[in-house]
Amino acid sequence: xxxxxxxxIAAGAAVAITxxxxxxxxxxxxxxxxESAARQPEAANSILxxxxxxxxxxxxxxxxxxxxxxxxxFTK
Amino acid sequence: xxxxxxxxxxxxxxxxxxxSLFGINIPVTDTVIVMWIIMAFxxxxxxxxxxxxxxxxxxxxxxxxxxxxxxxxFTKDTVGHHWEHFAPYIGTIFIFxxxxxxxxxxxxxxxxxxxxxxxxxxFFRNLPDFSIRPPTKDxxxxxxxxxxxxxxxxxAGIRFKGFPGxxxxxxxxxxxxxxxxxxxxxxxxxSLSFRLFGxxxxxxxxxxxxxxxxxxxxxxxLSIYFDxxxxxxxxxxxxxxxxxxxxxxxx
Numbered sequence: 001x002x003x004x005x006x007x008x009i010a011a012g013a014a015v016a017i018t019x020x021x022x023x024x025x026x027x028x029x030x031x032x033x034x035e036s037a038a039r040q041p042e043a044a045n046s047i048l049x050x051x052x053x054x055x056x057x058x059x060x061x062x063x064x065x066x067x068x069x070x071x072x073x074f075t076k
Numbered sequence: 077x078x079x080x081x082x083x084x085x086x087x088x089x090x091x092x093x094x095x096s097l098f099g100i101n102i103p104v105t106d107t108v109i110v111m112w113i114i115m116a117f118x119x120x121x122x123x124x125x126x127x128x129x130x131x132x133x134x135x136x137x138x139x140x141x142x143x144x145x146x147x148x149x150f151t152k153d154t155v156g157h158h159w160e161h162f163a164p165y166i167g168t169i170f171i172f173x174x175x176x177x178x179x180x181x182x183x184x185x186x187x188x189x190x191x192x193x194x195x196x197x198x199f200f201r202n203l204p205d206f207s208i209r210p211p212t213k214d215x216x217x218x219x220x221x222x223x224x225x226x227x228x229x230x231x232a233g234i235r236f237k238g239f240p241g242x243x244x245x246x247x248x249x250x251x252x253x254x255x256x257x258x259x260x261x262x263x264x265x266x267s268l269s270f271r272l273f274g275x276x277x278x279x280x281x282x283x284x285x286x287x288x289x290x291x292x293x294x295x296x297x298l299s300i301y302f303d304x305x306x307x308x309x310x311x312x313x314x315x316x317x318x319x320x321x322x323x324x325x326x327x
Contacts, residue, residue, distance in 0.1 A: 053320070056313040060267055063274030070277075074084070 011069040018065030025058040079288055086284050087277065089214050092206060106206055107214040114175050114211070143171075154319040158236055158326055162319065165228055169221060170315045173212065177276055177307030180283065181299055182208040210307070212276045215269065222268035225318040226261060233325035245325075268317060275310045279303065 033051040037044045089105040096102065125140045133141050147167035151159045155166075187207045191200040211217045233242040246257045279302040286295050 049316075052309075052313065053316060056271065056317070059275075060271045063271055063278065066278050067270060067274050 007072060011072040014065050014072065015062075015069045019062050022058055022062035025061075026055050029054050029058065082288075083281065083284055086209075087213065087281065090206075105214070106209065107211045107217060109206070110179065110208055111176070111211045111217070113208075114172065114179065118171065118175070143167075150315075151319060154316065155323045155326065158232075161235070162228070162232065162322055166315050166319055169225070169318070170311060173221070173272075173311035173314055174308055176211045176217075177311055178210075178304055179208055180210045180213075180276075180280060180307070181303045183283070183287075210276055210280065212272055213280050215273045218269040218273040218276075219265070221272070221314070222265045225268060225314075225321070226265050228318070229264075229321045229325045230261075232322045236326045264321060268314065272310055272314055275306060279306045 029051060033047050037047050040047075089107045091103040091105050092109060094101055094103040125136050129137060144167070147170065148159075148163050151163040151166050155162050185208060186194070189200075191197070212221075230242075233245065237245060247254055283295065283299065283302050286298055
């Protein structure tokens with residue numbers, strides 16, 4: 001196995017593993033948001049707002065993984 | 077492999093021309109030119125739509141009042157006290173970010189070289205290598221926006237707490253948190269800028285791959301999600317986080 005294919009595997013693994021974790025995080029947050037919105041429909045607006053904030057914070061980790069993957073790929 | 081090179085070509089910013097000022101060579105990239113186009117558009121839009129305002133709105137004044145009212149309500153909800161000081165800044169970066177994130181829908185306009193390949197008109201060949209790409213896919217732009225937002229947060233803290241109160245807020249619950257509070261400002265800059273940059277760049281790369289693999293019909297549907305929805309959502313998240321930081325500084 002030469003170094004180029006190792007680099008490709010490393011970049012792919014960085015994005016894939018972090019993406020999996022971020023997907024679990026956003027899934028859990030959305031599940032709870034849907035549950036509480038169903039229980040209290042009048043609070044749906046503020047729940048949506050908090051959900052968007054939390055999802056963006058979780059999603060940031062996946063985005064960092066993407067940037068790190070690009071750095072691994074392009075700075076050899 | 078050929079596509080990889082083309083993708084790198086697409087996501088890096090190109091120098092269109094450069095000028096020297098006081099002996100320093102300043103390159104002007106296509107990011108800057110797209111930003112100038114957006115700025116000119118917004119300036120002309122603002123001037124045209126705010127001329128001859130009337131007490132009872134009609135026609136185009138209705139559009140402007142809807143936008144301004146939305147921004148005012150948004151700032152009032154998130155910032156709370158003293159919202160009227162921050163509504164102009166929040167609104168400006170909101171509108172600017174929405175337009176600069178969504179401008180990648182114009183990426184289908186062909187470049188000069190492609191037009192030459194299609195039509196064989198010599199004029200198109202000599203055009204500079206320029207195509208409209210979102211300026212927020214360049215990390216320099218988003219870093220500037222994040223630094224501006226943090227300057228605004230510091231200004232809010234000093235303006236409404238006074239300078240001694242602002243210094244005191246660094247050691248507020250216990251003095252041990254001082255290093256954390258200082259690094260928090262740096263981390264906010266990094267997280268604000270990389271979140272916006274990474275999201276727009278990711279969407280841009282996906283759209284480029286889709287344009288390469290399936291050039292017809294399918295990009296139209298995906299473009300609605302990746303260009304328009306994601307662009308508006310990321311702009312919203314950026315101003316939302318900025319206003320939360322401001323609210324925290326004002327309290």
